[in-house]
Amino acid sequence: MREERETENKKELVVWHEFDGPGDTSIEVLEEICRLYSERYGVHIISEVMSIQELGDRLVDIEHTGKGPHMAFVPADMVVFKDRALLSEAPVELFASELGENMRLSMTMEGTAYGVPILTGNHLVLYYNKDIYAQPPASWEEIEQLSESLKQRGIKPIGGDMSQSYWFMPFFTAFGGWPLKDGKADLVNESMRDALQFVKSRIEQGVLANLDGPTALLEQFIAGELGAIICGEWIFNYLDRNLGQKLGVAKLPDIGGKPSVPFHSSIGLIYPNDSLESEDRESILSFTQFMLSEECQMKWAELVQRIPSNGNVQRNLLAQGSPNKQAILSLLDHSRTMPIHPNMIAIWASIGAGLDVLQKGQAESAYDAIVQREEMIINAVK
Incomplete structure (x- = not known):
């Protein structure tokens, strides 16, 4: 049974997506x-919008309800729901003229493509206010050196949403961590312990403001109450609209001379x-082809x-592109492809715990809480 409606003899196809935050202007282009x-x-x-949590919940319910959309516009790692969401294999070879080989593989799991990428990037960068930082801080040591003078002016040095596993990952990688090893979770190690300690200490010192990503983080940055924030490339258009020439884009600051490496991924149709x-x-493949046309792809680039x-x-x-947009594109080279593996579901949940x-x-x-879930991670199934 499929979600489909007929009005005035016009076929209707349903797309689920999660462009739901106040700063996520992407919904404008999709509509x-x-x-x-x-x-x-x-x-x-x-197009039916919902939170990312609801989107995941509704996709995994499909195996029980037999009810779902014709398409869903999702981050690449959601292809791990292939069995529970009853995903069709995606004929990415049909789109070889639009997509390079690496891009066609970006929504692949275990050798099979389950999605067609429409957007890429999805990586974290450093946004900074040029009125506060004349140059982007290249390291956390530099931020700490400047923190007292900034706090005396009522400015928090840097912010991020440290309730989110995705925001935490660059700290983990800076200490040498990576979430998977030989296909298994690899979270219980000194890299994780050191990353958690680093984040906690900077929050306690008032160097790192821990704020809700879609709301307070953006609001305080735009108001000039934060000198810089760690946030995703997906929010650039919103910040550019609000800050204009004040907005700068740079690489995430190093920690102890080691790079903070964020993930990048695709967002596409499943x-x-x-x-x-x-x-x-x-009809579904025709719409996919339309989404990949230069006309529509330029809309994503130019409008949002x-x-x-x-x-x-x-x-x-x-x-x-503008210097800031070129910077965001170039920062893809400073990120790593987000793993698409069944165990990543449990890994995200465990870091979140x-x-x-x-x-x-x-x-x-916090480290003990992750250790306690290690057995669940190891035994995670598709």
Whole structure:
């Protein structure tokens, strides 16, 4: 049973997505593309927005309910839900002229593609206020040296959402950590212990402000109450609209001479509930092709300043984009591809459990919370 509606004899296809935050202007482009496709091809595309948590919950429920959308627009790692969401295999070879080989592989798990990438990037960068930092701080040591003078002016040196596993990962990598080793979780080690201690101590010292990512973090940065923030490339357009020439973009600050390496990934279309095996296959693939057209890909780049997956459009942006946009593109080279593996579901949850404890307790207690979940991680199944 598929979510489909018929009005005035026009076929309707449903797309689930999670562009739901107040700063996530991407919804503007998605809705515009859906409107254009409907006008030109006579197929009404219904976009249904929800939180990332609800999106994941609804996808994994499909195996029990048999109800799902024709498509979902999701971060690449959600292809790990392939069995529970009943994902169709994605025929990425049909889009070879738009997508390079590495891009076509970016939503692949265990040798099979389950999604078609539409956007890429999705990486954390340092945003800084040029009125506060004349030059971007290259290291945490530099931030700490400047912190007292900034705090005397009522300015918090740097902020991030340290309740989120994705925000924590660059600290873990700076201490030599990586979440997977030989396909198994690798969180219980000195790298994790040191990263938790580093984050906790900087929060306690007032160097690092721990704020809600979609709300307070952005609000205080725009108000000039934060000198810099760690946040994703996906929020650039919102910050650019609000800060203009004050906004700078740079690499995440090093820790003890070691780089803080964030993840990067794709965001693309997946096909739940075996939708590509249905009578709607051609309409679904036609919409996918439209999303990858240079016309639509340029809309993402020009209207909301996201990074398109189409190789030709990417090259044009590198040649012609603003300095900040070129910086965001170049910072992809300072990130690593986010692992797509069944065990990552439990890994994210386990880091999150540790960060929950870190908000209220000590770093060692947070580490213990992760250790306690190690057995669950190891035994995580698809």
